[in-house]
Amino acid sequence: MALTNLYLTPTALLISLALMLGGCQSLNSQPDRSLYQQLGEREGIENVVEDLLYLIVEDERINQQFKGMDVARFHQNLTDQLCELSGGPCSYTGREMRELHSDMDITDTQFNALAENLILAMEQNDIPTGAQNRLIKQLLPLYPDIRNL
Numbered sequence: 001m002a003l004t005n006l007y008l009t010p011t012a013l014l015i016s017l018a019l020m021l022g023g024c025q026s027l028n029s030q031p032d033r034s035l036y037q038q039l040g041e042r043e044g045i046e047n048v049v050e051d052l053l054y055l056i057v058e059d060e061r062i063n064q065q066f067k068g069m070d071v072a073r074f075h076q077n078l079t080d081q082l083c084e085l086s087g088g089p090c091s092y093t094g095r096e097m098r099e100l101h102s103d104m105d106i107t108d109t110q111f112n113a114l115a116e117n118l119i120l121a122m123e124q125n126d127i128p129t130g131a132q133n134r135l136i137k138q139l140l141p142l143y144p145d146i147r148n149l
Helices: 010-025 041-058 071-085 097-101 108-124 129-147
Strands: none
Touching (some): 097 129, 108 129
């Protein structure tokens, strides 16, 4: 069953994904590699973020939220953030998540859509399932700030 046919709260979606993907993590042929390395280092993360941007543009559930944004800045900031969260040698210097999303009124559906698109972008870039799980686990604590709960 495709993710787009399911509706879960964002927290339930991310936890379900983490548990589902976590079961496959032990199958990883190189369990000692850092998450940053598994994501393809900076170049791999840049590619994932670029593919994510294309998926956002095509996704009617969320593309309006991103209308008028500075695409180059978004790409740079998200790449830096994912690089830092994955243990890479990057520093995220963008705004805090709560401040950045304070006036966006992001819904659970929109949050889920972005999470789905991130997973699709990682799959398009052949990111191992275990690495996908580890990155989602790093992003999970950002949910309350993005949703402004």
